[in-house]
Amino acid sequence: MKRTLVLAAAAAALAGQAQARDYISIVGSSTVYPFATVVAEQFGKTTDFKTPTIESTGSGGGLKLFCAGIGVEHPDVANASRRIKKSEIEKCARNGVNDVVEVKIGYDGIVFANSRKAGPVRISREQIFLALAKEVPDPNGGETLVPNPYMKWSDVDASLPGTGIEVLGPPPTSGTRDAFVELALEGGCKKIGWIKAMRKTDKKRYKAICHTVREDGAYVEAGENDNLIVQKLDANPAAFGVFGYSFLDQNSDKLQGGVVDGVAPTFENIADQSYPVSRPLYFYVKKAHVGAIPGMTEYLAEFTSEKAWGPEGYLADKGMIPMPDAERKTFSGDVKSLSNLNLAAN
Numbered sequence: 001m002k003r004t005l006v007l008a009a010a011a012a013a014l015a016g017q018a019q020a021r022d023y024i025s026i027v028g029s030s031t032v033y034p035f036a037t038v039v040a041e042q043f044g045k046t047t048d049f050k051t052p053t054i055e056s057t058g059s060g061g062g063l064k065l066f067c068a069g070i071g072v073e074h075p076d077v078a079n080a081s082r083r084i085k086k087s088e089i090e091k092c093a094r095n096g097v098n099d100v101v102e103v104k105i106g107y108d109g110i111v112f113a114n115s116r117k118a119g120p121v122r123i124s125r126e127q128i129f130l131a132l133a134k135e136v137p138d139p140n141g142g143e144t145l146v147p148n149p150y151m152k153w154s155d156v157d158a159s160l161p162g163t164g165i166e167v168l169g170p171p172p173t174s175g176t177r178d179a180f181v182e183l184a185l186e187g188g189c190k191k192i193g194w195i196k197a198m199r200k201t202d203k204k205r206y207k208a209i210c211h212t213v214r215e216d217g218a219y220v221e222a223g224e225n226d227n228l229i230v231q232k233l234d235a236n237p238a239a240f241g242v243f244g245y246s247f248l249d250q251n252s253d254k255l256q257g258g259v260v261d262g263v264a265p266t267f268e269n270i271a272d273q274s275y276p277v278s279r280p281l282y283f284y285v286k287k288a289h290v291g292a293i294p295g296m297t298e299y300l301a302e303f304t305s306e307k308a309w310g311p312e313g314y315l316a317d318k319g320m321i322p323m324p325d326a327e328r329k330t331f332s333g334d335v336k337s338l339s340n341l342n343l344a345a346n
Helices: 002-020 033-046 059-066 086-094 125-132 175-189 193-201 203-211 226-235 245-250 267-271 296-303 325-337
Strands: 025-028 053-056 077-080 100-115 135-137 145-147 167-169 219-221 240-244 255-257 278-286
Touching: 025 033, 025 059, 033 053, 033 077, 033 245, 033 296, 059 077, 059 086, 059 175, 059 278, 100 175, 100 226, 100 245, 100 267, 100 296, 100 325, 125 175, 167 175, 167 226, 175 203, 175 240, 175 278, 193 203, 226 240, 226 245, 226 255, 240 245, 245 255, 245 267, 278 296
Parallel strands: 025 053, 025 077, 167 219, 167 240
Antiparallel strands: 077 278, 100 240, 100 255, 100 278, 135 145
């Protein structure tokens, strides 16, 4: 009852400020950005509401802004290419953002891509770890770690190109970076038996080894602009890039996705989860802003409509992998009822 009264008071206060902002403010993931932009444009064309403004800040940067408070000076929606973290939920709560609706919108694969001007690559997650981790097992043997000595891909494995290791990827604020580190680097790291065993004996050390990217220039932080990475790869055929599948799909005339652990990054392989570097995509809604900021309910309805996120929807045409029917039904129901995020599940 108390929370209901607080929410009502927040909505009333926001309604009083509504004239200060008559559009929806969205921040967050660069991967979700193109999908949200298409929905926003469709929403602007087909309703009497203003087209929402969307800022590509990265998942971490967007959730930081989202969790800063209630009111028109704070965004209404945060896009994320990973699930919200416990620490972010706690920050939201400290700032009065207690009622949040979580919406999973579909799936995406993180691709390891290069220019079509170069040859296609087949690579394993273990090879990706050995090429990009800050510390790796000593090539001379034994269960010791050394600063990453590999300068060329062929130093890692003779089957890989004889070019220098140069990977353009997102910064630490990006959900794509978080997911790449967890799914690709850690996925390869735990293929090494003695490091995997460390997870049970020294989890902090295990995570530091498996999640820390080298900082000697082999991995280049290319910002939150995935289109910029695409342009740089086209200009430099020796480099590789890390970004979401949709950007590969939209630039397939220039780029090709690497086969990872024997599986190509295709729509079908990401949809059935056989591609090993795939992840769900989300957005988060500030419940107190629904009904106060014009168009919020209608925007949510547009995004979760079958014509948008369904198997034949316009988001699939843009490269998003739709959820199975049962998942779409669940999250559509959560949106209609504005069900609060299950904090215990995080």
